[in-house]
Amino acid sequence: MRFDDRRKLFLLALALPAVVYIAVIALWPLAQGIAYSFFEYNLLRRGGTKTFVGLQNYVDLLTDKTGQRALINTFVFTIGAVVFQFVLGLGLALLLWRDSRFNRICLAFLLIPVTITPLVVGLIFRALLAVDYGYFGYYLAEWGITSPRGLLAGTTTALPTLIFVDIWEWTPLVALILLAGLKALPSDILEAAAADGATAWQRFRLVILPLLLPTVFLALVLRMMDAFRVFDSIFVTTGGGPADATNSLMVYGVKQGLQFFNIGYASAIANVSILCIALMAAGFTLLIRRADVKANER
Amino acid sequence: MIPVMWLVATAYKPPKDMFSSPPAFLFEPTLLNFRRVFEVFDVWQLLKSSLVISIGSAVLSLLLGVPAGYALARSRWRYAIGVAYLFLAVRTVPIIATLLPFYLMMRDIGLLGTWWAVILINTTLNCAFVTWMMFSYFRSLPKDMEEAALTDGCTLWGAFWRVALPTVTPGIIASALFCVMFSWNDFLVAMFLTNSDSKPLSVALLAAFGTKDITWGTLGALAHFSTVPIMLMALFLNRYFVQGLTKGVH
Numbered sequence: 121m122r123f124d125d126r127r128k129l130f131l132l133a134l135a136l137p138a139v140v141y142i143a144v145i146a147l148w149p150l151a152q153g154i155a156y157s158f159f160e161y162n163l164l165r166r167g168g169t170k171t172f173v174g175l176q177n178y179v180d181l182l183t184d185k186t187g188q189r190a191l192i193n194t195f196v197f198t199i200g201a202v203v204f205q206f207v208l209g210l211g212l213a214l215l216l217w218r219d220s221r222f223n224r225i226c227l228a229f230l231l232i233p234v235t236i237t238p239l240v241v242g243l244i245f246r247a248l249l250a251v252d253y254g255y256f257g258y259y260l261a262e263w264g265i266t267s268p269r270g271l272l273a274g275t276t277t278a279l280p281t282l283i284f285v286d287i288w289e290w291t292p293l294v295a296l297i298l299l300a301g302l303k304a305l306p307s308d309i310l311e312a313a314a315a316d317g318a319t320a321w322q323r324f325r326l327v328i329l330p331l332l333l334p335t336v337f338l339a340l341v342l343r344m345m346d347a348f349r350v351f352d353s354i355f356v357t358t359g360g361g362p363a364d365a366t367n368s369l370m371v372y373g374v375k376q377g378l379q380f381f382n383i384g385y386a387s388a389i390a391n392v393s394i395l396c397i398a399l400m401a402a403g404f405t406l407l408i409r410r411a412d413v414k415a416n417e418r
Numbered sequence: 419m420i421p422v423m424w425l426v427a428t429a430y431k432p433p434k435d436m437f438s439s440p441p442a443f444l445f446e447p448t449l450l451n452f453r454r455v456f457e458v459f460d461v462w463q464l465l466k467s468s469l470v471i472s473i474g475s476a477v478l479s480l481l482l483g484v485p486a487g488y489a490l491a492r493s494r495w496r497y498a499i500g501v502a503y504l505f506l507a508v509r510t511v512p513i514i515a516t517l518l519p520f521y522l523m524m525r526d527i528g529l530l531g532t533w534w535a536v537i538l539i540n541t542t543l544n545c546a547f548v549t550w551m552m553f554s555y556f557r558s559l560p561k562d563m564e565e566a567a568l569t570d571g572c573t574l575w576g577a578f579w580r581v582a583l584p585t586v587t588p589g590i591i592a593s594a595l596f597c598v599m600f601s602w603n604d605f606l607v608a609m610f611l612t613n614s615d616s617k618p619l620s621v622a623l624l625a626a627f628g629t630k631d632i633t634w635g636t637l638g639a640l641a642h643f644s645t646v647p648i649m650l651m652a653l654f655l656n657r658y659f660v661q662g663l664t665k666g667v668h
Contacts, residue, residue, distance in 0.1 A: 130574040131489040138486035138549055139501070146508050146542040149519035156519070228653060235652040237603045239620055240641045243627060247634055300660055349512045351606060356624065373514040378610050383518055390515035397510055 156387040163381035170384075177388035189364045190372040191392070193279060197368060198347040201286040205343055206336075208287070209294030214324075216295070217302050227299075230292035238289070242356035245285045246272070272358055275365040282366055285353055290346070294339050301335025302328070333411035341404035345397050369393045451635035458636065459622060465643060467533065468602055468618035474537040476597035479544035484590065486545075487552025488578055492561070502553045508546040513607060516542065521610060531613035539607055544597040551662065555589035556582065592662030595655055599648050619644045 157177050159170040181187040212230070216223045233241070249272055272278050305328065313327045329336075351370040354360060360367035360375065369389055377386030455461060490502045516539065524535045563585075564577040572581070583590075605620035612621060623640055652659050 127574060128493075131493050134485035134578070135489035135493075135501075138482040138505075138545055141482055141545060142505065142508055142542060145520070145538055146511070146516055146546070149516040149523065150511065152519035153515050228656065231652050231656065231659065232649060235599065235645075235649045237620060237623075237641070237644050237648070239603070239605050239623060240645055243623070243637065243641065296660055345510050355606075356627070370512060370514055373512075374606065377514060377518045378521070383522075386514070386518055390512060390518070393512050394515055397512070398507075401507075401510060 153387045153390055156383050157391050159384045161382075161384035163383060173384070177385050178392070180385065181388055181392060186364050186367065186372065187389075190360075190367045190369050190389075193365075193367055194348060194350070194369045194393070194396075196279065197283055197286070197350055198344055200280075200283045201290070201347045202340060202343050204283075204287045205291045205294045206340060208291045209339070210298055210336075212291065212295035213298035213302055216299055227296075230296060232292075233289050234293045234296070236289075238352035239356055241285065241289050242353040245353075246357045249281070275362050278358055278362060278366045282350075282354055282357065285357070286347065286350065289353070290343060294343060297339040297342070298332070298335060301332050301338075304335075305331050330414065333414070334408055337404050337408045337411060341401060341408075344400050344404070348393065348397055348400070451639040454636045455639045459626070459640065461640075461643060464617070464619045464622050467612070467616055468620070468644075470533050471536050471540065471608070471618055472598045472601035474533065475540040475544050475601045476594050478537065478541045479548045479597050480590065480594060482541070482545045483548025483593070484552050484583075485578070486549045488556050488582060490549070490553050491556035491559075492564075502550060505546040505549040505553075509543055509550065513539075513543070517607060517610065524611065530611060531616060533612070533616050535611040536601075536608050536616075536618075539611070540601045540604065544600060547596065547600075548593045551593050552586065552589055555586045559585060588658055588661060591655060592658040595651065595658055596662050598651070602644075602648055 156170075158172060158174060160173045160176070161170045182191075216226055216230075272281055309327060309331070310323070313323045318326070349370055350368050351374065354366055354368055354371050355374070358366045360371045369392065373386050373389035373393070376382045376389060486505075487502075490498045520539050521530070524530045524538075529535045529538075559582065564581050567577045567581045568574070602618075603620065605618075605624055608618050608621050609624065612618070617625075619640070623637065623644055626637060626640065
């Protein structure tokens with residue numbers, strides 16, 4: 121056998137186990153999920169028989185009040201959380217850019233929220249915001265800043281509160297990613313800009329930001345995809361309530377699928393979120409490409 | 419930082435101060451809550467489940483993902499990059515989409531309620547992640563050293579195992595770190611695929627919450643076990659952690 125053929129076979133043998141694994145345990149269920157979404161398929165009703173209903177599940181999701189609400193909430197949550205995380209994260213990253221002992225200690229602290237089990241984060245905030253014994257909740261209610269039932273129980277305040285929790289949890293991650301990008305910037309260009317007498321703002325806007333753009337998009341797409349899949353923190357704090365005010369696509373899907381065993385409808389919910397995530401990812405991939413090309417032209 | 423301090427403080431708070439209204443800021447620290455945790459929960463069993471699931475999935479993911487990442491990075495096949503992107507896409511799929519059919523699949527082959535079910539499904543996401551990450555590591559590695567080793571009479575396996583692999587150790591450590599963290603922190607999958615014997619720490623935490631005889635103090639103490647190991651790991655492997663964040667998707 122020729123060497124090239126042997127190499128091909130060898131590489132194939134290395135790749136095959138993972139490809140087969142993903143095909144059987146991820147892609148096959150995924151395909152099944154797509155198929156299920158066209159059926160009325162409930163394990164608890166009529167002995168779990170399947171009836172083909174075409175696009176009915178999707179129509180239901182988009183016309184149903186709860187479904188619409190979940191879709192809107194998910195988008196509001198994603199955009200709200202990611203915008204704040206980006207602004208605050210960029211600020212933090214710029215502050216921590218200079219290498220000093222103090223900054224290194226701050227960095228270690230930044231890791232803490234990122235590594236705490238998300239479930240525990242939800243529990244912590246739930247306790248802190250409790251009106252009768254929580255440190256925040258008690259005084260906020262006592263001083264009349266919030267309604268006596270607390271932030272998480274109000275239909276208008278619950279979602280912003282959860283967005284705030286997400287910002288607390290993930291801003292450090294955005295900061296860490298942007299910081300890694302800042303540290304990788306070519307120092308000669310930055311020095312040249314400083315030597316030319318550019319002000320700090322000019323340097324930031326004209327030199328740093330354009331060069332940092334690929335990292336910025338990377339951080340944004342990462343957070344967007346994760347925020348869109350938000351589940352843990354909502355599930356343990358409000359469970360989607362009050363009155364669907366914080367219901368997200370994932371929470372709704374899990375409820376429909378794994379509590380009511382409404383497999384067809386839940387699959388439709390899952391597929392809609394996959395579609396949204398795929399569209400966002402595709403958009404950002406294009407932006408990253410363009411930014412990469414621009415950065416290389418400089 | 420306040421939320422973290424609260425978690426720590428609560429765990430050492432005596433039960434009588436737990437629900438005082440207004441909340442008590444000063445209290446005598448106590449280890450009572452930790453003693454209570456061991457009375458109510460089989461902490462060692464829960465830790466063991468969490469460990470088996472996260473280490474098991476990490477090992478399996480590395481075994482599958484590292485060679486695949488290498489093969490895709492070195493392949494001259496036109497669609498190799500496409501396959502690599504497919505792995506990346508698998509990682510971004512919300513788990514609910516695969517969990518339902520996977521649940522039915524596990525029920526049919528009788529693995530429901532075992533560690534295996536959780537390991538298998540966590541490994542899909544983890545393996546996809548490892549493959550993509552190692553793909554980008556190997557791709558940024560010059561081929562010269564392997565070519566030289568091959569002309570010196572090294573086997574193909576030797577070029578992979580003894581020449582290429584040692585140079586990407588940081589990537590492997592970062593991948594392993596993320597796999598362990600991901601499985602350790604998950605509760606959604608484990609909640610539906612395990613039973614009372616095989617449930618990990620995270621599921622126990624969720625189940626304990628809201629039960630009458632379990633106070634926030636006990637919960638806080640139990641959360642220590644769930645949070646501290648990962649935090650320590652990330653702090654000690656700080657460098658790899660940040661590397662993984664930036665390389666994992668780019």
